[in-house]
Amino acid sequence: MEKFVIAPHMRLHEWIAVEKGYFDEVGLEYELEDQLKPALGDRHDLGDRVGAYQTFESGRTCDVSSACHWTVNVAAASGHGKLYANAYSVSPCGIFVPQDSDIKRPEDLANVPISVGFQSGSHYSTIQSLEPFLSSDEINLSFADGLLFKRMENLIDGAVPAVSLFSGPYYFMEQLGYRKVLDTSFMMAAMVAEDANLDDVEKYFNALRKAQKDIDLRQELYTHYYRDEFPERFKDQMDTRLFGPGERIVFEPYSREIFDESREWIAERNIFEDGLGDLSYDESIVVTKALETVG
Numbered sequence: 001m002e003k004f005v006i007a008p009h010m011r012l013h014e015w016i017a018v019e020k021g022y023f024d025e026v027g028l029e030y031e032l033e034d035q036l037k038p039a040l041g042d043r044h045d046l047g048d049r050v051g052a053y054q055t056f057e058s059g060r061t062c063d064v065s066s067a068c069h070w071t072v073n074v075a076a077a078s079g080h081g082k083l084y085a086n087a088y089s090v091s092p093c094g095i096f097v098p099q100d101s102d103i104k105r106p107e108d109l110a111n112v113p114i115s116v117g118f119q120s121g122s123h124y125s126t127i128q129s130l131e132p133f134l135s136s137d138e139i140n141l142s143f144a145d146g147l148l149f150k151r152m153e154n155l156i157d158g159a160v161p162a163v164s165l166f167s168g169p170y171y172f173m174e175q176l177g178y179r180k181v182l183d184t185s186f187m188m189a190a191m192v193a194e195d196a197n198l199d200d201v202e203k204y205f206n207a208l209r210k211a212q213k214d215i216d217l218r219q220e221l222y223t224h225y226y227r228d229e230f231p232e233r234f235k236d237q238m239d240t241r242l243f244g245p246g247e248r249i250v251f252e253p254y255s256r257e258i259f260d261e262s263r264e265w266i267a268e269r270n271i272f273e274d275g276l277g278d279l280s281y282d283e284s285i286v287v288t289k290a291l292e293t294v295g
Contacts, residue, residue: 004030004200007065009188010148010167011091011247013211015225020214022207028200033062052120056080056191063196064204068121069189069254070271073262073284076191077277082286084190085254087205091188091247093125093166094180096155096173103162106133106182113142115151115163119271122151122164125186127269133182136269149231168226171243172234188247189254192286202288205251212249219245256281 008014014032017023023030052067056075066072069088076083095114097103103112109130116122123141130139145151145160152169154160155178164184165173174180192201215222223243227235259281266276277284 002029004028004064004197004204005062006030006032006204007034007060007062008032009066009247010229011089012215012219012222012225012245013208013247013249015228016211016214016222017207019222020211022210023204025210026203026206028203028207030200030204052117054119060191060193063193064190064201066188066190068124069187069258070124070262070266071119071121072189072191073259074266074272074276076284077263077279079277079279081191081193083254083259083284084192084201084205085285085287087190087249087251088254088258089188089190089247089249091121091166091186092170092244093122093164093184093186094170094173095126095129095162095164095182095184096170096178096180097162098155098158099177099179101161101179103179103181106130109162109181110134110138111140112161113140115142115145115154115160117147117151117164118143120147121166121186121188122148122184124266124271125184126164128186128265129182129184149229153231153233167246168229168243171223171226171240171246172230172238175239175242176237198286198288201286205288208249209251212251215245215248254285259284 006014052071056071072083075081095109103109114126116126126141127139142160145154148165148167148169151163152165152172155163220241223240226240226243227238230238263276266272
């Protein structure tokens with residue numbers, strides 16, 4: 001029997017499910033695989049204009065993974081997998097600047113290059129969160145600094161003026177005293193491979209639901225797992241006792257309304273010049289049986 005391949009996405013749930021034996025408890029034969037580690041180069045640094053969408057487009061070699069819901073939406077409608085519609089998640093995210101920066105308010109970010117991941121959560125959420133403060137011409141996104149950890153390193157090294165960060169880097173910036181100018185928290189969604197075993201998908205999410213309960217109850221017991229994701233140069237500086245729970249899985253439907261409204265928002269901003277895919281909601285999603293209640 002082939003193992004169910006899981007691509008963690010810089011959150012606590014999978015590590016807790018392994019530690020507490022939840023995957024074993026639900027009868028899931030699994031393995032973890034990092035989908036954001038390229039064949040060559042630094043971890044999580046895939047280069048300019050290569051972000052979450054491109055990893056789906058090139059073909060992720062796993063049964064389930066996740067990314068911001070905008071990207072999963074378009075990737076699923078383009079035939080690169082199926083959006084899991086039984087749940088979504090919400091990740092804290094923010095735009096950070098150095099403590100001594102002259103940038104104090106969102107309005108001060110006008111025309112300032114903000115490092116984000118191309119067609120990744122930081123890309124869309126930065127636009128969405130800045131629109132109440134700036135015109136579209138004043139929002140200046142930079143895709144030249146790679147994905148999450150590379151952007152964080154560039155901010156720490158003083159190479160960029162402002163960066164969008166989530167997950168562990170978000171909390172690390174708070175620990176180091178960097179200023180969060182604007183909250184840009186956003187929704188994520190899960191992508192299921194076309195040939196994934198749906199019974200295994202259901203088992204996987206049942207295990208994550210148990211892990212979510214643990215995070216809600218005692219997050220401080222598990223924040224040490226963020227350390228495993230970080231570049232080696234920062235591990236001695238990290239105090240994960242100060243870190244928060246990160247991404248939270250919401251076991252509610254990713255509905256047709258969410259699907260359609262998100263696509264309208266993306267189309268209005270011309271983020272995908274080649275279109276958003278031709279598949280309908282029903283053709284783009286996958287659902288499983290109702291998740292078990294955690295006792």
